[in-house]
Structure formats: structure tokens, C-alpha cells
Amino acid sequence: MSDITIMVPSDIVQALRLPPDTVQAELQQELALALYQRGILSSGKACDLAGLPRWEWEALLGDRKIRRHYEEDELEQDILYATSSQ
Structure with a gap:
């Protein structure tokens, strides 16, 4: 799979209450949060x-x-990893 571009209509970009130079970073963060939360x-x-x-x-x-x-189980794996590297 390759990189993808998500098209956001300009009227929606303009409606965002964000400084124009932060829109892309903010949208990427919101997408990351949503995908992680789900x-x-x-x-x-x-x-x-x-x-x-x-x-x-x-x-x-x-x-x-x-x-x-x-x-x-992830905690146990992390503890095992941390103690085995000593």
C-alpha cells in the first residue's frame, strides 16, 4: 500500500476554526486519535x-x-523484556 491523500473540500477547510498553517497537522492528529480510540x-x-x-x-x-x-499480557511482555536485558 502507498501513501494516500484525503480530499477535504475548501469550504470545510475554511470553516475550521484553526490557523491555516496548522490545518494539516491538526487533521492528522485528529485522524490518529480517532483510529487509535477505535x-x-x-x-x-x-x-x-x-x-x-x-x-x-x-x-x-x-x-x-x-x-x-x-x-x-502486554505489561507482562514489557516486564519480561525489561528484566531480560539486564
């Missing part, structure tokens, strides 16, 4: 799509009160 994208991939450093992505999730998708 479980369609992992946190890492959504972070990449949003174009944010990891700590900013995590802060954005917190600001929006979006629950992290982190299950107990």
Missing part, C-alpha cells in the same frame, strides 16, 4: 501518523481522556 491503529503507529514525539502523543491522549489500549 482500536484500528496501535499507539505507536497512531503517534507516527499524528507526527508527534511519543511524550506529546501520550500527553494528548491524557488531555483528551482517551483510554490507553494496554492489556495485562
Whole structure:
């Protein structure tokens, strides 16, 4: 699969209450948030799509009160990984 372009009609872009130079970044962040919240994208991939450093992505999730998708088995894998590299 390759990159895709999403067409947003100019009247909608003009109706957005955003500074014109931030529209693309804001829309990418909103898409990333929505896809992550629906479980369609992992946190890492959504972070990449949003174009944010990891700590900013995590802060954005917190600001929006979006629950992290982190299950107990993932925690166990992370702990195992962290302890095995010592």
C-alpha cells in the first residue's frame, strides 16, 4: 500500500476554526486519535501518523481522556523484556 491523500473540500477547510498553517497537522492528529480510540491503529503507529514525539502523543491522549489500549499480557511482555536485558 502507498501513501494516500484525503480530499477535504475548501469550504470545510475554511470553516475550521484553526490557523491555516496548522490545518494539516491538526487533521492528522485528529485522524490518529480517532483510529487509535477505535482500536484500528496501535499507539505507536497512531503517534507516527499524528507526527508527534511519543511524550506529546501520550500527553494528548491524557488531555483528551482517551483510554490507553494496554492489556495485562502486554505489561507482562514489557516486564519480561525489561528484566531480560539486564
